[in-house]
Amino acid sequence: MRYSKMLLPTLKESPSDAEVVSQKLMMRAGMIRKVAAGIYTLLPLGLRAVRNVERIIREEMNRAGAQEVSMPVVIPAELWQESGRWDEYGKELLRLRDRHDREFCLGPTHEEVVTDMVRREVRSYRELPLNLYQIQTKFRDEIRPRFGLMRGREFVMKDAYSFHATAESLDAEYENMYRAYTRIFERCGLAFRAVEAETGAIGGRFSHEFMVLAESGEDAIASCAKCAYAANIERAEVREPEALKPASGQAVERVSTPGMKTIEEVSAFLKTRPELMIKTLIYETDKGLVAALVRGDHQINEFKLKKVTGAQWVKLAEEAQVQKATGAPVGFAGPVKLSIPIYADFGVRNISDGFTGANELDAHLKHVNASRDFHAAYADLRNAEAGDRCPRCEGTFEIKRGIEVGHIFKLGTKYSEAMGATFLDEEGKERVITMGCYGIGVGRTAAAAIEQNHDEAGIIWPRPLAPFDCMVLPVNVKDEETRKAAEALYDELRSEMEVLLDDRDERAGVKFKDADLIGIPVRVTIGERNLKQGKVEIKERRSGDVRLVDLKEAAVEVKKSLS
RNA sequence: CGGGGCGUAGCGCAGCCUGGUAGCGCAUCUGCUUUGGGAGCAGAGGGCCGGAGGUUCGAAUCCUCUCGCCCCGACCA
Numbered sequence: 001m002r003y004s005k006m007l008l009p010t011l012k013e014s015p016s017d018a019e020v021v022s023q024k025l026m027m028r029a030g031m032i033r034k035v036a037a038g039i040y041t042l043l044p045l046g047l048r049a050v051r052n053v054e055r056i057i058r059e060e061m062n063r064a065g066a067q068e069v070s071m072p073v074v075i076p077a078e079l080w081q082e083s084g085r086w087d088e089y090g091k092e093l094l095r096l097r098d099r100h101d102r103e104f105c106l107g108p109t110h111e112e113v114v115t116d117m118v119r120r121e122v123r124s125y126r127e128l129p130l131n132l133y134q135i136q137t138k139f140r141d142e143i144r145p146r147f148g149l150m151r152g153r154e155f156v157m158k159d160a161y162s163f164h165a166t167a168e169s170l171d172a173e174y175e176n177m178y179r180a181y182t183r184i185f186e187r188c189g190l191a192f193r194a195v196e197a198e199t200g201a202i203g204g205r206f207s208h209e210f211m212v213l214a215e216s217g218e219d220a221i222a223s224c225a226k227c228a229y230a231a232n233i234e235r236a237e238v239r240e241p242e243a244l245k246p247a248s249g250q251a252v253e254r255v256s257t258p259g260m261k262t263i264e265e266v267s268a269f270l271k272t273r274p275e276l277m278i279k280t281l282i283y284e285t286d287k288g289l290v291a292a293l294v295r296g297d298h299q300i301n302e303f304k305l306k307k308v309t310g311a312q313w314v315k316l317a318e319e320a321q322v323q324k325a326t327g328a329p330v331g332f333a334g335p336v337k338l339s340i341p342i343y344a345d346f347g348v349r350n351i352s353d354g355f356t357g358a359n360e361l362d363a364h365l366k367h368v369n370a371s372r373d374f375h376a377a378y379a380d381l382r383n384a385e386a387g388d389r390c391p392r393c394e395g396t397f398e399i400k401r402g403i404e405v406g407h408i409f410k411l412g413t414k415y416s417e418a419m420g421a422t423f424l425d426e427e428g429k430e431r432v433i434t435m436g437c438y439g440i441g442v443g444r445t446a447a448a449a450i451e452q453n454h455d456e457a458g459i460i461w462p463r464p465l466a467p468f469d470c471m472v473l474p475v476n477v478k479d480e481e482t483r484k485a486a487e488a489l490y491d492e493l494r495s496e497m498e499v500l501l502d503d504r505d506e507r508a509g510v511k512f513k514d515a516d517l518i519g520i521p522v523r524v525t526i527g528e529r530n531l532k533q534g535k536v537e538i539k540e541r542r543s544g545d546v547r548l549v550d551l552k553e554a555a556v557e558v559k560k561s562l563s
Numbered sequence: 564c565g566g567g568g569c570g571u572a573g574c575g576c577a578g579c580c581u582g583g584u585a586g587c588g589c590a591u592c593u594g595c596u597u598u599g600g601g602a603g604c605a606g607a608g609g610g611c612c613g614g615a616g617g618u619u620c621g622a623a624u625c626c627u628c629u630c631g632c633c634c635c636g637a638c639c640a
Contacts, residue, residue, distance in 0.1 A: 012589065012601065013575050017633055037632070092639070143564085143638060197640085234640080303640085407640095475599055509600040516600090527599055537599095 022450035023148030038145025038153030048467035064180040066131040077103035106139035119421035133160030149443035189462025196231040207409030211402030212448035222384040226395025236384035247352035261331025278356035285311035293344035344376035459519030469497040475527040
C-alpha cells in the first residue's frame with residue numbers, strides 16, 4: 001500500500017475526550033473515528049488490525065473443530081420472549097419496531113437465535129456435539145460507553161455456542177475451547193491470564209475469563225504469587241484466617257461519637273485502627289433485611305453475600321429501612337442486639353476488643369468480641385486483597401488489573417430447556433441439549449494489544465496484529481535514486497508480506513513521527529547519504545535497534561527482523 | 564437514573580463574568596526557500612459560535628427550553 005493513496009489521517013494531538021492510551025493512540029494513528037457515543041468507524045488501518053485478530057480467531061476456531069455461521073443482527077422479539085430474556089435483559093437490549101409494528105431487538109448475544117436454529121435442525125445424538133461460531137457486530141446499549149473500542153455499544157464479537165448430548169461432552173469442549181483461547185491470545189502476542197470468574201445465575205461449576213494484563217483494565221484480578229490460582233476479584237476465595245487472638249475480657253462499653261459515621265471518622269476519633277472496627281452494612285434482599293459484617297478495612301462483596309444468603313438479589317438498604325432495623329440513622333449500625341439475620345466475614349471473628357456501631361445515634365461500642373457479644377453466620381464475604389492467603393497453596397495474592405477479552409462458560413440447559421431444543425439419545429429417548437458458550441471481544445482485543453504494547457511515540461504492534469509487517473520509508477522522494485531504490489524494495493517485499501510505502505513528499509521528521517505512531521514492526525529507511533554507500537537502514541520499532549545493511553540484502557534482513 | 568462539566572474552523576483551545584457582529588496554535592491550499600526526527604517566510608481559504616425561543620437598537624456573550632458529548636456515581640455479570 002502506498003501511504004499517499006491511503007486514508008490514514010494521523011493527529012498530533014489526541015482528542016480531548018479520549019481517556020485511555022489505546023483510545024488516544026487509535027484516534028491519533030487514524031485507526032478509528034467516533035460517530036456517536038460508543039459507536040465507531042474503523043478506518044483502513046484500524047480495520048487491518050481488527051482483521052488480523054479475526055483471522056487468528058478463525059484459524060484457531062476452525063482448527064478446534066468449530067464451524068463458522070452468520071446470524072442476523074436484528075432478532076424478532078418472540079425468540080427473546082421464549083427464553084424469558086425479553087423481560088429480564090433490561091435497557092441494554094435495544095428494541096425496535098418494523099413498519100408492521102412487529103417488535104425486534106438488536107442482538108447483544110445470540111443464544112436464542114442459535115438455539116432456535118439447532119432445535120429445528122438437530123434431531124439425533126449422532127449429530128452432536130456441535131460447535132457453531134460467528135464473528136459479528138453486536139449491540140448493547142451500555143449505560144456508559146467509554147474507552148473507545150474497549151467498551152463500545154456497537155462492537156464486534158466472536159461468539160461460539162456448543163451443543164452436547166452429555167455433560168462430559170460439554171466438559172471436553174470447554175477444555176478444547178480453553179486451549180483454543182490460549183492459543184489465540186498467545187498468537188496475538190498478549191500477556192494474559194485465564195482466571196476463574198463469576199457465572200452469575202447461569203450455572204455451571206465455573207467459568208473462565210481471559211484477562212489481558214493492563215493498568216487500564218476495568219476488572220481487578222487476584223492471582224497467587226506462588227501457584228496458578230487466579231480469579232476475578234469478585235470471585236476470588238479468601239481463606240478463613242487463623243486462630244483467634246485472646247480477648248482482654250473487658251465488658252462492652254458504650255462511647256459517645258457525635259456525628260462520626262464513617263469508618264475513617266470513627267477510628268480516628270476513637271484513636272483506633274480500621275482493622276479493629278466491625279463494619280455493619282444493612283442489606284435489603286428478597287428474603288428481607290440482613291446485616292453483613294466485614295472488618296473496617298475490608299470491602300463487602302455482594303456476590304458472595306448473595307450466595308451465602310441464598311437471595312435472588314441484594315442491595316444496600318434505604319435510609320428508612322436502616323433506621324427501622326437498627327433504631328439509628330446510617331452510620332451507627334452494629335451487630336450487638338440486632339434482631340435481623342447477621343452474616344459476617346471470617347475476618348470479623350478474628351476481632352477482639354473491637355469497635356462497632358451502638359444502634360443508637362452518635363454512639364459506638366468498644367470491647368466488642370464476636371463470639372461473646374453477638375451471633376452471626378460466618379462466611380467468606382469480602383473482596384480479596386493483595387497479601388491475602390491463596391486458597392490453594394501457601395502463597396499470597398497479588399492484585400492486578402485486567403481487560404476481559406474472552407469469556408468461556410458452561411450454559412447447561414438454560415436456553416435449550418426454555419426453548420425446547422432436544423434430541424433423541426441411543427435409546428430413542430428425548431433429552432434436552434446441554435450447551436456451552438464462548439466469547440471474544442475482537443475490537444477489545446486489538447485495543448488491549450495497544451494498552452500492552454506502546455511507548456511515548458506511539459503503538460508498537462505485536463507482529464501478528466500489525467496492519468503492515470514492514471514500512472519502506474524513502475527520506476526524500478524527490479531524489480531519483482532514493483525513489484527508485486524504495487520502489488524496487490517495495491515491489492520485492494510486497495510479494496511476501498504487507499508493506500506500506502511512505503511515498504509522501506513530506507519532511508523526514510514528519511514521516512518518522514508517523515511511522516513511530518502507527519507502530520509497524522520494521523521500518524526500512526532509504527536516504528541519500530547511506531544509499532551512496534549502497535546501504536539502507538533497518539529499524540525495529542519495538543527494540544529501537546537500528547542497523548545499516550546492503551540495499552541488496554534489505555529484503556532478507558527485513559525477514560530476519562520479522563522472524 | 565443522580566451529581567458535575569463542556570459544545571466557538573478538521574483538531575486543540577481563547578473570547579462569555581462586564582452584550583457592539585469572532586480570534587490563537589496546529590492542520591489545509593498557493594509561492595519561494597528548506598530537506599535524516601512533527602521546517603522558515605509570504606499569502607489564501609474555512610465558522611448561522613450545537614439547535615429553538617426570548618430579552619435588547621444590537622446576543623457567541625444574558626434568560627428559558629432542547630439536543631449532543633464528557634467525567635463521577637449508581638446500574639450491568
